[in-house]
Amino acid sequence: MATLKLKNLKKGFEGLQIIKGIDLEVLDKEFVVFVGPSGCGKSTLLRLIAGLEDVSSGHIELDGRDITEVSPAKRDLAMVFQTYALYPHMTVRKNMSFALDLAGGDKAEVQRKVDDAARILELTPLLDRKPRQLSGGQRQRVAIGRAIVRNPKIFLFDEPLSNLDAALRVQMRLELARLHQELQATMIYVTHDQVEAMTLANKVVVLNGGRIEQVGSPLELYHHPANLFVAGFLGTPKMAFLKGKVSAVDTGGCEVSLDAGLQLALPHSSAALKVGDPVTLGIRPEHLELATAGQPGLSVTADVSERLGSDTFCHVLADSGEPLTVRLRGDLNNPYGQRLQLHLGAEHCHLFDANGDAVSHALRAAA
Amino acid sequence: MTTQTANKAQLRDTRKAVGRRSSNPGWFLVSPSVLLLLLWMIVPLGMTLYFSLIRFNLLYPGENEFVGLENFSFFLTDSGFLPGIWNTVVLVLSVLIISVVGGVLVAALLEASDFIGRGIVRVMLISPFFIMPTVGALVFKNLIFHPVSGILAALWRAFGAQPIDWLANYPLASIIIIVAWQWLPFAILLLMTAIQSQDLEQKEAARLDGAGPGAIFWHLTLPHLSRPIAVVVMIETIFLLSVFAEIFTTTNGGPGFASTNLAYLIYNQALVQFDVGMASAGGLIAVVIANIAAVILVRMIGKNLTDKG
Amino acid sequence: MMTLKQSRRLQSVALGGLSWLIALLIFFPILWMVLTSFKTEIDAFATPPLFFFHPTLENYIHIQERSDYLHFAWNSIAISFSATILCLLIAVPAAYSMAFYETKRTKQTLLWMLSTKMLPPVGVLMPIYLLAKGTGLLDTKLALIIIYTLVNLPIVVWMVYTYFKDVPRDILEAARLDGATLLQEMLRVLLPISKGGLASTALLSLILCWNEAFWSLNLSSSQAAPLTALIASYSSPEGLFWAKLSAVSTLACAPILIFGWISQKQLVRGLSFGAVK
Numbered sequence: 012m013a014t015l016k017l018k019n020l021k022k023g024f025e026g027l028q029i030i031k032g033i034d035l036e037v038l039d040k041e042f043v044v045f046v047g048p049s050g051c052g053k054s055t056l057l058r059l060i061a062g063l064e065d066v067s068s069g070h071i072e073l074d075g076r077d078i079t080e081v082s083p084a085k086r087d088l089a090m091v092f093q094t095y096a097l098y099p100h101m102t103v104r105k106n107m108s109f110a111l112d113l114a115g116g117d118k119a120e121v122q123r124k125v126d127d128a129a130r131i132l133e134l135t136p137l138l139d140r141k142p143r144q145l146s147g148g149q150r151q152r153v154a155i156g157r158a159i160v161r162n163p164k165i166f167l168f169d170e171p172l173s174n175l176d177a178a179l180r181v182q183m184r185l186e187l188a189r190l191h192q193e194l195q196a197t198m199i200y201v202t203h204d205q206v207e208a209m210t211l212a213n214k215v216v217v218l219n220g221g222r223i224e225q226v227g228s229p230l231e232l233y234h235h236p237a238n239l240f241v242a243g244f245l246g247t248p249k250m251a252f253l254k255g256k257v258s259a260v261d262t263g264g265c266e267v268s269l270d271a272g273l274q275l276a277l278p279h280s281s282a283a284l285k286v287g288d289p290v291t292l293g294i295r296p297e298h299l300e301l302a303t304a305g306q307p308g309l310s311v312t313a314d315v316s317e318r319l320g321s322d323t324f325c326h327v328l329a330d331s332g333e334p335l336t337v338r339l340r341g342d343l344n345n346p347y348g349q350r351l352q353l354h355l356g357a358e359h360c361h362l363f364d365a366n367g368d369a370v371s372h373a374l375r376a377a378a
Numbered sequence: 379m380t381t382q383t384a385n386k387a388q389l390r391d392t393r394k395a396v397g398r399r400s401s402n403p404g405w406f407l408v409s410p411s412v413l414l415l416l417l418w419m420i421v422p423l424g425m426t427l428y429f430s431l432i433r434f435n436l437l438y439p440g441e442n443e444f445v446g447l448e449n450f451s452f453f454l455t456d457s458g459f460l461p462g463i464w465n466t467v468v469l470v471l472s473v474l475i476i477s478v479v480g481g482v483l484v485a486a487l488l489e490a491s492d493f494i495g496r497g498i499v500r501v502m503l504i505s506p507f508f509i510m511p512t513v514g515a516l517v518f519k520n521l522i523f524h525p526v527s528g529i530l531a532a533l534w535r536a537f538g539a540q541p542i543d544w545l546a547n548y549p550l551a552s553i554i555i556i557v558a559w560q561w562l563p564f565a566i567l568l569l570m571t572a573i574q575s576q577d578l579e580q581k582e583a584a585r586l587d588g589a590g591p592g593a594i595f596w597h598l599t600l601p602h603l604s605r606p607i608a609v610v611v612m613i614e615t616i617f618l619l620s621v622f623a624e625i626f627t628t629t630n631g632g633p634g635f636a637s638t639n640l641a642y643l644i645y646n647q648a649l650v651q652f653d654v655g656m657a658s659a660g661g662l663i664a665v666v667i668a669n670i671a672a673v674i675l676v677r678m679i680g681k682n683l684t685d686k687g
Numbered sequence: 688m689m690t691l692k693q694s695r696r697l698q699s700v701a702l703g704g705l706s707w708l709i710a711l712l713i714f715f716p717i718l719w720m721v722l723t724s725f726k727t728e729i730d731a732f733a734t735p736p737l738f739f740f741h742p743t744l745e746n747y748i749h750i751q752e753r754s755d756y757l758h759f760a761w762n763s764i765a766i767s768f769s770a771t772i773l774c775l776l777i778a779v780p781a782a783y784s785m786a787f788y789e790t791k792r793t794k795q796t797l798l799w800m801l802s803t804k805m806l807p808p809v810g811v812l813m814p815i816y817l818l819a820k821g822t823g824l825l826d827t828k829l830a831l832i833i834i835y836t837l838v839n840l841p842i843v844v845w846m847v848y849t850y851f852k853d854v855p856r857d858i859l860e861a862a863r864l865d866g867a868t869l870l871q872e873m874l875r876v877l878l879p880i881s882k883g884g885l886a887s888t889a890l891l892s893l894i895l896c897w898n899e900a901f902w903s904l905n906l907s908s909s910q911a912a913p914l915t916a917l918i919a920s921y922s923s924p925e926g927l928f929w930a931k932l933s934a935v936s937t938l939a940c941a942p943i944l945i946f947g948w949i950s951q952k953q954l955v956r957g958l959s960f961g962a963v964k
Contacts, residue, residue: 063860084866096857100879109875110865161865411781411844412796415803418837422811422818429813484709493703501948502714508947509717510898512918513936517720520929527929529719532735563713567951612801620807623900627919644809649905654813661810668810672802 013039013074013164013197015060020069022052022059029055031221032069037165037199037214042191045201046208047218048244053201054169056218060199061090061167073164089158090167093174095150097142103129103153104138107160128159131193148179155187159194168200172207184210205245209233217241239367242293248324250293250361251335257288265370267292267362271329273309275355279362279370290370291363296324296338298359301351308352311335316345327351423665429658436652449659453647456656461635462643463667465550469557469639470618476558477614478607481565486595489573500570507563511623518556519545519628549629549637556624561617565610572606573599612675619668640664717944724933731930746934754917756938763913763939766828767896770835771889777836778843779885783873785844786851787859797848800841808838808901819906828911831903835896843892850884851877887953890946897943914939 015037022030030052037043045053058064060071062083071079078086089110098106104125105112111121129135132152142150151171158166171187172180188211191198202208208215209229217224217232217240224244225237236242242250255269264278267290275292284290302308311327314334323339325346337353362370433445453459484503488496506514522529523544531541544552576599584594622641625631631638631646638646644664648657723731725742750756785793815834816825824830854877862876878885900915907916918939921932947954 061860061864063863083860083864088864090861090864092857092861094855094857096855096861098858098862098876098880109862113866113871157861157865410777411800411840414777414837415800415840419803419806422814425814425817426811484706487702487709488706490699491702491706492699493706495707499706499710501951502710504947504951505714505717505944508894508898508944509940510900510915510918510936512900512915513720513940514716516918516921516932516936517716520932521719521723522716527732527736529715529736535735559713559716616801616804619805620809620901622809623904623915623919626900626904641807641809644807645812645905648809648813648816654817657809658813661807661812664807665810668805668807669802672805675805676798676802 015165015197015199016070016072017060018070018072020056020059020071021067022055022064023067029221030059030067033223035216035223035226037197040195040197041213042198042200042211043214043216044208044212045199045216045218046203046205046244047224049203051218052221053203053218057090057167057169057199057201060165061088062086087164088167089161089163089165090169091151091154091158091171093170095142095154095174097150097153097157099142102139102141103134103145103156106142106153107156110157110161124160124162125156128156131159131190132156147175148183151175151183152186155190164197166196166198168198170202171200172202173204187211205247209245217244219244235369236293236361237369239291239293239363242361242363242369246295248296248336250295251299251333253292253294253329253333253335254331255290255292257284257286257290260284260286265362269309269331271309271311271331271333273307273355275357275360277357277360277362279360279372281364281370284364284370289365291367293361293363294335294355294359296336298356299335299337299353300356301337301339302354306352306354308354311351311353313346313349313351315347316343327353423662426658426661426665429654430662432655434653434655434658436654445655449655450663453656453659453663456643458631458635458638458643458646459660462638462640465635465637466619466639466641466667468550469554469621470615472554473558473561473618474611474614476554477562477565478610480558480562481569481610482600482603482607484562484566485569485573486599488570490591500567504563504567506560507567509560511560511621512627514560515556515624515627518552518559523552545629546633549633553621553624553628553637556628557618557621561614564614568606568610569603572603576602608678615671615675619671640667717940720933721937723930724937726930726933728928728930731933746931747938749931750935750938754920754935756917756935759912759914759917760938760942762828762907762911763897763915766831766835766911766913767893769828769832770839770896771892773832773836774839774843774892775847775885775889778840778847779873779878781844782847782851783877786848786854787856797845800844804838804841812905815902816905826907826910826912830906831911831913834902834906835899838899838902839892839895842895843888846888846891847881847885850881850888853884854880883953887950890950890954894943894947 015035017033017035020030020033021028033056045056047053055064059066062078062081066079069079070077073086073088098109101109107125107128108121111124125138126135129138132155134149134152134156137145137149137153142153145153151174154171168187172183175183184207187200191211200207200211212229214226215229215232216226219240225232225241227235232241233245236245236250239252243252253269253271255267255271257265258268258274259266260280262280264276264280265284266274266276268274269292277292309329311329314326314328316323316325316339318341321341323341323343325337325339325343327335327337329335335353364370430449431444431446432442433448434442488499493499520528525531525541525543525546528541528544530544534541542548580598581594584598589597620641621639622645625637625639625642626645629637631642635643640660641664644657644660647653647660722738724746725744726737726740727743727745730737730740785797819825819830824833858880859872859876862872867876897913898915900919903913903915904919907913918932918936921928921935
């Protein structure tokens, strides 16, 4: 069992608020990912949980016990650092057993635990090497091994893959997912890479400016972003945003007239929405398509295209100057400079009010 | 209210119970060093200040009455004072210039040329730094500068010239040579290592941009060396302000006050003439001068020393 | 006509020759001292100076007989090593806290420490002399050990600080999460990682103590006198003992010179205060 509760957690450095009040619950065996742009406070939040930074105010509870003031060593957490932070003067074996040695564990028992962890991570042949004799991926595994050996209540990962090359990163990502399945452990993982967040997490916590923007499963966040920030942060290529005004409202939806020159009936509504309100419409590349002849559409001018083989991402500019990205067939001819008509599926559109908060989808809200 | 206080008390207890390490053990750990250095500064300086205000001559014990600033005025009007200040400044600046300019040139020379025995050359260049100041001074006095059996005398005779008694005729210059001989290697070694760390691609880019060796040296290498040069100036100034052994073993400050620096002058007052009062006044004046130098240096290059990358 | 390649080659050889020349010039006094130490007194005073002669060991034998070289050497060793160890013991905790718990005051403290090093020893000579006399420490090794520790402390703190700065913080934090106490963190993680830097710091401190000639000349006479004092005793113009002076100088400098040669690379990195990577 391991559940973690953060209660109105705040942290400031020299008058500067880094963490501005975080409430969060991490459940047993969950894989929680903190994601956000650099400087959003995600690493600081992790270090607060680890006890490496002092909390300014608020509480941290682990399994109902307040650990806000407990020293890092006694929190029963293990952390994997971005730089791996291996002890350069110790062998892999010593690195992994250091914590248990300090705790004065039984020698044979320690040995067994290290051997077990080494087997899981395929480190057995490397146990007597020093960190500098290992490759980046191997060091990464030793750092994870060092955490596993301690059998902590929660594993903390601070951008563990960011120092690896692209191919290795994909491979380690899979290994981490497998490890989570095998160990059935609670893990908290910090990254700025939204792909890692989407692929690894049960629960994604999107942070921005020291606050939580949204918490939810990866698909929830992808399909129902609570605000403009989350909508723009998750998904590659990014969701396109078009500004406009509400031109009509009724119970089942509303009508928006876009600056880019299109009237669109949308199934979104809220009590607060009034005619004339400025709104932002968001739509992802995969939900845009070329309009068939005679279909009303958004007139755009094609800019450069990126061909990935399976798909082509075509960057276009609306007449209002707003950029959009469209996912098209892989074998499309380069439409550079051409005028195109785009069809926006109303059911896939996201609508955000003047504050950037999402206006709920009437049909989904009802269902 | 009561629950809140209870909570607080509980919190304090957990704090104690888990032996929480305070987030900054810093001042507790730094304090021994700081305290010792403070003691090292304040106690003797306080005593010096006290001595400087009384009559205190070891030859006339018991006559310790308060004399105000008399010691200071005696010291400041002492015939050795102005030469002492001047010689200190000349010595420090000359050696600094010799070691920085010489160091940069030799370091650049070693970097530009390719030859056999680089390791041996390096070892030979650094060696004087490890030699005791007293030994260095004595070797120069007896084996190099000596007007009869010195190497320079032999060299002069070989060219049919009259050998020169260096220490008698050019005492300050001779001492500058001795001290520079000890400190030039330090500069060479530091700057040589620094030059080797210069970015090769940067130089190549400059060459493609049409820069000649001179321009590369002036616009790329010298700026790259600014930090190590700052270190050389800082460290050497610290040691050069209190050059003593070299003068003590060679000229004894003479002839007259020709090679007396402030350090030697005060030493002379204290341990040769046993006038502690006046030596203390001189010591305080030396401290003031050193502090002025320290402030200037820290202003100029302190930033260079503490800002890393 | 020379090709470009040939002229480059020639230039490089010429510069190499110049390098050798400068190195020999700078090294010459040491070489000459060592050569002279193997001459008879008559050869040593010969004009013109002799480069080829019958080497003799008589000076070295004489020195041990006349002045008990080993007594002075032992004093030098005991004082230098004790002062260095003491200095490191005080400096390491300070450097640790300044390197890893940096505050706004840290840099000021460091610069202040270094500026105490600019305090001219003569400024405090009399009080220290009288204090030493009053406490009966005059001409004892302990007095010199204490003084050397204090005199070198600022530079040692600074050097250790720059070495500690190179140790990634993460590693210490990992140790903390692994349950290491402050002492364990230092002894089992930090010090082993920076042992190279600590060694070169110790080395510089040894060199400075070994060669120190102000305090040793003024605070010791016979009992605690280190090698610097022995040399000074040979400098009196009682006679023209060039060869013996050279021999005693060679003996006094050889240990630290060889020490320095072996470790010059580490030494320079420490001395550069992080200015050279």
